[in-house]
Amino acid sequence: MIDPRLLRDDPDRVRAALAKRGLPDDPVDVALGADEERRSSIADYERLRAEQKQLGKQIPRATGEEKADLLARTKVLAADVKSAEAAQTAAEEDWRAALMDIPNLAAEEAPAGGEEDFALLETVGAPRDFAAEGFEPRDHIELGRMLGAIDIERGAKVSGSRFYYLTGPGADLEMALTQLAMDQARSHGFTTVIPPALVRPRAMEGTGFLGQAADDVYRIEGEDMYLVGTSEVPMAAYHSDEILDTARLPLRYAAFSPCFRKEAGSHGKDTRGIIRVHWFDKVEMFVYTTLEDSFAEHRRLLEWEKEFLDCLGLAYRVIDVAAGDLGLSAQRKFDCEAWIPTQERYREVTSTSNCTDFQARRLDIRGRFEQGTAPVATLNGTLCAMPRIIVAILETHQQADGSVRIPEALRPYLQGREELKPVADG
CATH class of the missing domain: 1.10.287.40 (Serine-tRNA synthetase, tRNA binding domain)
Structure with missing residues (x-):
């Protein structure tokens, strides 16, 4: 607050x-x-x-x-x-x-307005010109079927719409992305974490997910527990009711977790494929630092997200999200949006938010300073949300025969494979 x-x-x-x-x-x-x-x-x-x-x-x-x-x-x-x-x-x-009920005060630098009023900060790389290469790109749904990597039909049969199976190379690709993301995070001093995916109401409320985002949250009927939509929630609550040693700040964590979202309000949007789903896995960066250092740390999180996208060979743009599109807790947010060839537009694949001392006040997380104790600052940043990154990789690096070149950075995690090839029954 x-x-x-x-x-x-x-x-x-x-x-x-x-x-x-x-x-x-x-x-x-x-x-x-x-x-x-x-x-x-x-x-x-x-x-x-x-x-x-x-x-x-x-x-x-x-x-x-x-x-x-x-x-x-x-x-x-x-x-x-x-x-x-x-x-x-x-x-x-x-x-x-x-x-x-009062949201965090948006940064003066954040653009005013709603979803479409973002400010474009930079564009990295150029969208691939498939016409110049002489073939029409396939979407990730067709590629997933051809490669034996994504099974949407059985996902819907078993769990309903917006669910899926990652199979064979699809599952391998997620595991490789997870390991690459965790290795990158470790190299920058992050402690790797696998947090609980079920939390009590205070964790949800403390991070601002029982306010304007409450309709998108799954509650376990008969229990005072919620399924998390992001590991930001358990990681923010990790140090709740604690006084941190400021000499140890920043505390940086990289958490892998499943994420669950109702996708309320998205009726009719992205109904095909795995762009917008009810469940996905994600590697999330979470940082505790001082309020004064939070603004520079926010930029660092953005650079680490860009580093990850760069090594995957994706074209993307970086936007400064408008104040009306910020979550309750965010003071400022940067999104990285990857180019999706068959949609001919950029789609959000990572984001990073500076929540200043807003969440820390709600969760009673303080630091011990010379002048006494005071709330610390919290920041979060998506390093890899699996489905959308997989979509971007498959569509960006596809070949005319339906095979997909594996980005070089991922090859050590995929037994040295250089490409994913269509299966006989695809």
């Missing part, structure tokens, strides 16, 4: 930040009202408690009718104190809930 002092001292800045996201500023007034109510309830409770303590000191010295009056007053006051305490607790909860 945002710093409460910022809301009290500069509410207009918060209103402007909401407007930049295209949101109404009602939550600011609600939160300010809740804060006033909270402060008033604290004062009422403390006043009554002080009176109760004062009476407690007078009773032993009183006698007769005076003592009886004091005891009667004490009984009434005890009920008032209990009521005031309950009112204070309720006001504290309302105040926290109001704060939790």
Whole structure:
């Protein structure tokens, strides 16, 4: 959540930040009202408690009718104190809930507007010219069938729409991508992690996934547990309720996990293939650092994502995501979008967000600084979301006969194979 002092001292800045996201500023007034109510309830409770303590000191010295009056007053006051305490607790909860409804303040550099209002930062590589090579590119669905790599029909039969099997070379390709991503992360000082894919509500709420993204989250019926849509969630909660040694920052983790998303609101979008699915595997970078260092760390995460895409020989562009398209927790986000030949457009394959101290405040993650303890900053960055990277590799590196050249960086993880070849029954 945002710093409460910022809301009290500069509410207009918060209103402007909401407007930049295209949101109404009602939550600011609600939160300010809740804060006033909270402060008033604290004062009422403390006043009554002080009176109760004062009476407690007078009773032993009183006698007769005076003592009886004091005891009667004490009984009434005890009920008032209990009521005031309950009112204070309720006001504290309302105040926290109001704060939790306010998203992180978008960076001044982030473009205003919605999904289509991004700023193009750079374009890397040129889309392959298949016409010049004399053949029409096949899409990943046909290539997956020809190679025996993707089985969408049986995925739908067993689990429903937006599910799939990776088989043979498809499964091998995911394993190779995972190992390549983990090796790259290790080389940059990341600790590799396999986190739980089920978390309690606090982890979801703390990372901002029970707010505007709640409709896209799978909840386990009958249990207070959720399936994660990204390992950002368990990795953000990893150090919850802890005070970190700032001398050890940054703490960098690379986590491999399955991810589950309802894809609410995507009806009719990407219904074919494995571009938009309910389950996929992903390697996610997650970093804890100081607020001051978070902005440079954000750029480093972007460079590591670009390094990964470069070694796969993909054409892509980098965009600065508009404020209205940011998640609740993000202050700024960069996306890398790979060129998908058969769609003739760029599609998001990686993203990295600086969440500043927003998630750390919600999860009570602090660092020990010279001036005392304070929230740290958290950042996340997708290194490899498997289905879309596989789509980009298959379509970009395909040959006229349906075979696919394997990027050189992946060959050591694929027994030295240089290409994937169509199977006889394809």
